[in-house]
Amino acid sequence: MMSLIIGLGAILVLGVLYMIFRVTNLVAIAKGVKDDKVGPxxxxxxxxxxxxxxxxxxxxxxxxxxxxxxxxxxxxxxxxxxxxxxxxxxxxxxxxxxxxxxxxxxxxxxxxxYKEGRRAKFYPDNHYxxxxxxxxxxxxxxxxxxxxxxxxxxxxxPAKKNAEVIEIVGQQFAWTARYPGVKDNQLGKVNFKLIDNFGNEFGLDLADKNSYDDFKSLELHIPKGKEVLLKIRAKDVLHSVFLPHFRVKMDAVPGMQTQFKFVATKTTKEMRLETSNPDFNYELACTEICGQGHFSMKMPVVVDEWDDYVKWKQAQETWLKQNPKYLDKVPADLREAAMIKAGLEKDPGATVASVNE
Structure with a gap:
């Protein structure tokens, strides 16, 4: 409301100034002042x-x-x-x-x-x-x-071989993170053709052994003091990953993976002490206008000490465990290994339904 009042006030002031200008010109015309003369x-x-x-x-x-x-x-x-x-x-x-x-x-x-009698000097060119x-x-x-x-x-x-690799996927109007599991510490392959509306939002290729212990998170957790490589994708329109405190900004482009590597130096707890704000939290925001819900496209970010980060990863459920119906997409000769790596029961029984049903 205040912004509207200020805007209307500015328009009113400009309108008054314009009217004064017009009145001044009319008075000058009435007095017979010619346009080719400079006013007093x-x-x-x-x-x-x-x-x-x-x-x-x-x-x-x-x-x-x-x-x-x-x-x-x-x-x-x-x-x-x-x-x-x-x-x-x-x-x-x-x-x-x-x-x-x-x-x-x-x-x-x-x-x-302008001064009476003074003439301008003209320089046609000056090379210096x-x-x-x-x-x-x-x-x-x-x-x-x-x-x-x-x-x-x-x-x-390219990041170091021991860098912590995390994938960030943007879509209207949310971010999702995919982490490699603690068993192999390698992200599985993805294929955009495998993305569906039933749960495979990443397009995980379940023929790849590395994908069986991958897990997703709606919070971005990163370790302090270790190189982090963000692999960035977009599913629909152009987005932009922005982590202001880490000076990280990279576009998320549909059909093209981008990346950014960095090393965090302050945990969330340390930053709360530094800012004297017990409610402080890091944030990932989208800085590319991507639609009506752009303003809400944010993701909480947590920086942990390494030991706490590892504990957090170990406590997460694998994507395949959360979506056991996708077991029928795993090649038959790899299904048992996938169940073990994903932390599933050896015999999921009748609870495993086809994704196509």
């Missing part, structure tokens, strides 16, 4: 431009520093420090350029305002100026791009 308030307008520049820049820097803690989150990953460093270097360069250009623009408006404003930005941008590319290549490069 020309110098005043130049001064107002300078005042506007000073007030705007002071307000910009005051607000930025006064509310700095409100828009900067604590870093909870190894690469996050480097990412933030690159961000602030880029911010410093762009803000410096913005301030210099703004000052020059407004000062020139005042300095070279053209080279300066072409070469200098090109060098700065090249340095920024290649520095950022180095960091990007590092976080998207």
């Amino acid at each position: 308030n020309n110098s005043l307008h130049g001064v107002l431009f300078i005042i506007f520049m000073v007030v705007s820049l002071v307000a910009f820097f005051w607000y930025s520093f006064a509310h700095f803690d409100g828009y900067t989150l604590p870093i909870a990953s190894v690469h996050g420090k480097e990412t933030d460093h690159l961000f602030w270097v880029t911010m410093a360069i762009t803000v410096a350029a913005f301030v210099i250009i703004s000052i020059i623009m407004f000062v020139f408006i005042y300095q070279y305002r 100026l053209e080279l300066t404003w072409t070469v200098v930005p090109a060098i700065v941008l090249t340095v920024l791009i290649f520095t950022g590319l180095s960091t990007w290549n590092d976080i998207t490069s």
Whole structure:
């Protein structure tokens, strides 16, 4: 409601200013003032431009520093420090350029305002100026791009062999995580053609032995101090995985797997102490507008010490145990091994129904 009132107020102010402008023009026409002459308030307008520049820049820097803690989150990953460093270097360069250009623009408006008898000087070309404003930005941008590319290549490069691999699948409007079981610590293969509406939301290939102890979770648990590789997929439209405290952001693209690797440095408990907030929780959010329910596409994230993380994994039921009806999709010669690995009874009996029924 308050936003609506502020918006209507802004529209009203703009409307009043427009009417004043129109009335001023009508009065000038009534007095016989010609359009080709500069009004008596020309110098005043130049001064107002300078005042506007000073007030705007002071307000910009005051607000930025006064509310700095409100828009900067604590870093909870190894690469996050480097990412933030690159961000602030880029911010410093762009803000410096913005301030210099703004000052020059407004000062020139005042300095070279109309004066009776003064004529403008024209420069048809100036090679030195053209080279300066072409070469200098090109060098700065090249340095920024290649520095950022180095960091990007590092976080998207192949993970270590002992990295904890987790798959994140996005769909309107929820996230689901798939973990490798503790018996083989390897994710099973998937095939999008196997996705159905009966329970196989991942498209698990049950001909692959590694899929029998995989399990799903509606919470993202990650261990502290160990490299985590997120394999990211989307089932319908474009989504985006965003873990702000870990400085992780990667698009989830239908038909294409993306990935991101990182190392968490602070558990949920440690972050609660650091922020003095006992209710603090990490969060995974979608930052790509994906439909009407986009705002609700969130997933709780928990960072555990390694021992607690292992205990949590051991306490989870395998996907196949939760969906025993899919046993008939397992090749006959692998069915017994699948039941043992998934933690199922050796004889599920009549409770195992066909998925197609």
